[in-house]
Amino acid sequence: MSSAPSSFEYHAKPCRVLFGRGSIQKLPEEVKRLGKVKPLLLSGPRQSDRMKPLEAVLEHASITPAGTFANATMHTPIHMTEEALKYAIDTGADILVSFGGGSAVGLGKALSVRTGLKHICVPTTYAGSEMTSVLGETVDKKKTTRSDDKILPYAVIYDVDFTMTLSPAMSATSGMNAIAHAVEALYAENTNPVTDLLAQEGIKALAESLPVIVDRPDDVEARVRALYGAWLCATCLGTVGMSLHHKLCHTFGGTLGMPHSETHTIVLPHAIAYNSPNISEAQRKLAAVLPDSDGDAIKGLNVLLEKLRVKRGLKEFGMREDDIDIIADTATGNPYWNPRPIERAPLRETIRRCWAGEEARADL
CATH class of the missing domain: 1.20.1090.10 (Dehydroquinate synthase-like - alpha domain)
Incomplete structure (x- = not known):
């Protein structure tokens, strides 16, 4: 029998997780749970066409997205975050929904911590950034990270169907x-x-x-x-x-x-x-x-x-x-x-x- 550790600290961080095939159908419920009505959809250029199921699910629930920003970039360069931030403000978005891998999730985190908007992630890869309160950003070819519980997304929807076409x-x-x-x-x-x-x-x-x-x-x-x-x-x-x-x-x-x-x-x-x-x-x-x-x-x-x-x-x-x-x-x-x-x-x-x-x- 192995011995139990004598001491340790464990910090469980709050994040709603919805896992399973077809779980994207619960996205409107998560938006409404927070009393929001104008989600801003975030993705990378290659994922923008795949967001149609999200838009359809939201529209079926009478939720019209504030807009779509599809220029999320690897390593979260600061200039792209600033561009997306202006877009979020101009469209009047009241919640963020990122769709894709680490680039989209990273942009969502960067916007969330700057605006205070809640962030829902719909991962399409296995990257994992969606479950952390860590944000990595790149300025002048230097990537730095910071950790803050405010960076952690509010909810993550793991719909296996979105990973089926991952090469x-x-x-x-x-x-x-x-x-x-x-x-x-x-x-x-x-x-x-x-x-x-x-x-x-x-x-x-x-x-x-x-x-x-x-x-x-x-x-x-x-x-x-x-x-x-x-x-x-x-x-x-x-x-x-x-x-x-x-x-x-x-x-x-x-x-x-x-x-x-x-x-x-x-x-x-x-x-x-x-x-x-x-x-x-x-x-x-x-x-x-x-x-x-x-x-x-x-x-x-x-x-x-x-x-x-x-x-x-x-x-x-x-x-x-x-x-x-x-x-x-x-x-x-x-x-x-x-x-x-x-x-x-x-x-x-x-x-x-x-x-x-x-x-x-x-x-x-």
């Missing part, structure tokens, strides 16, 4: 992005047994369902399980702090404009490898829920990435070898808390391996 490639990287949230939660400075349980269940659900989705994208059961896992992993990120993995990803994204979910996918096993000497218990918990790990968490992640057939090197997304030192300098300049002290030499080698696309290994 196998994007499903894989978006799902790995979600797994990264839970993995880092296992060794966070303020980790706790509740978050650990959520993390292990979320990782297990995604690690089992993502390979199925890559082979059979229309497998409804796998899609349901993946979205369930993504919600759990996102909840983990919403209750604990971030460490090296997220610091590197934020630096790659803000400085070089690297794609969000693909970067998280590439960095994850290498961040674990860097921290390996100091996170033996977290690695044990991770290995226990990864198929084919044979008790080795890093091996389990490497095998999973092979199954998902994802790109493994940031150079495949335009990162130059000369950028390695730029990222190393930026990441060491203002580091997040991390279980292993940030040392430039092993960190630079970690970054180089991410650039080159090598398999992660614990020899740093």
